[in-house]
Amino acid sequence: MSPEKPPLFQSWKTWYKLVLAVMLMQVVVYFLITKYFS
């Protein structure tokens, strides 16, 4: 991994975790919407 520091967070890992968490959160929310409205 590059030594370049990312903006805002201390490491790139935090950014990657954020991207994956947002993706998973959307999957869960969409799943709940699908179940609730069908």
Next chain:
Amino acid sequence: MSTLDWLVLLGSLTFIVLYGTWKSRGSKNVESYLKGDQQLKWWMIGVSIMATQASAVTFLSTPGQAIEDGMRFVQFYFGLPLAMVIISVTILPIYYRLKVYTAYEYLETRFDLKTRTLAAILFLILRGLSAGITLFAPSLVLSTLLGWNIFFTTLLIGILVIVYTVSGGSQAVSITQRYQMTVILSGMALAGIMAFTLLPGDISFLDSVRVAGELGKLNMVTTDFQWSDRYNIWSGLLASTFLFLSYFGTDQSQVARYLGGKSLTESRMGLIFNGLLKIPMQFLILFIGVLVFVFYLFNQPPVFHNQVLLTQAKQAQTGQEINLLENEFSKAYEEKQTAVLRLVKGIHESNRAVIGTAKKQYFESKLKEDRIKKRTRDAIAMAMPGAKTQDRDYIFLNFVLHYLPHGVIGLILAVMFSAAMSSMSSELSALASTTTVDVYKRIVKADATATNYLVSSKWFTVLWALLAMGFAMLASFAENLIQFVNIVGSLFYGTILGIFLVAFYIKRVKSNAVFWAAIVAESVVLGCYFYFYEEIAFLYYNIIGCGVVVLLSAVFQTLSRTNEGI
């Protein structure tokens, strides 16, 4: 089209083209022409990546996809954030370290010239065809609905793109994409708001969402697995990840976008920006389609959305039959509307029994409608042999032209043109870069001057634009445009990704092994397409192609007697 619509359309397009040409007028050497000045900040890279991926097909076809099939298409994008992370961690630092112009240069460093050339040629075929579809989609729909000649529409978009792409290269592409994206997002947001405001006064936003949900349009996550099912959570998380890894990691039209970044950090943040925003953007476009679906529950839709073709068919021998079908369709629609009003009543009263009865009545009348639509398509096909009788791509624009106010119509048309131009310019720039760097400079003329390469790049841009325009004028076969674009991509991306994965991660595999594995893999994928099209959904071609390259290259390498090859 009123004068106001023309002013909005031509004003926005002229501004973008002239501004892009003027702002990038300093691109005087081949490096800045092909890579830009590498001064792009992360948000510019993110916008550029999104604008490249979102072509006119996205905005024409996706709302229609939601109307017919619900929102489950959103699952196709679930693998994208994962792909962004993998590319940021693995592929991006390698491209930066090697200071490459194109992704395929790396393959010669790792393997040899023939593997680099193979990947470059696969890309040129894939992207050349896609550029044709990128141009064909809006040309066909706009020319049909507006009554323009398709040659005129194709020429108009093609020439506008040539003007700034040839003049300013990669830098002009990035600059214009910012304004194109502004037009696109504001236009689509306005269309969504307008679709909602056109609903009957007693239907609230929540009512419309609940009606859409009860009628199966909010099917955003489907968990049943079938190899033949194109869009479910499994194909979205697994197969799409492979597709997006290949598209963003090895397709020069995207690689060039983030290699134009000011630094590795800016490029990484651009990819992260895309990973965070892409799914919500697609969600919103699909949701606009759902709102249009609800609108057509309370307002009678036409029996066939390509009105121009319908009118032409009526003037032919089957005209009488189509008139009768329209009458039948009106009756079926009245039944359906009664069911929908009952459904709304049931929702207001939270009465599951009423909701259940209303849904049953709705689906019965929907079945009648579908049968009438099928007979109408058959009648049109009989009256006009060879005509494209799939009208899904016309639903959204037909709605815009008939129900939205003047000014907004011009803006939505500007959205379609902007999206077509933003994708096409990236594609042409990438095609020209790859042709110049990987073919012309490496194989044809290695000792030419920098000026010669710059002039050649410009001529290659024009040549690819002309070829794309030729493809666009010939193409008329796609059942659904957005799916066709993804099918073409899936035919080649798996193999290309497999070559790159072997290059990155299986160090013991040498050039001959990966080269022949790629040839076999591409044959297997094409075999799947021609012989198992119904059995295997196209997204899985990405896994198959990639998997065959990785496995066979390891096997071939093991079988080879020396490290030099099989």
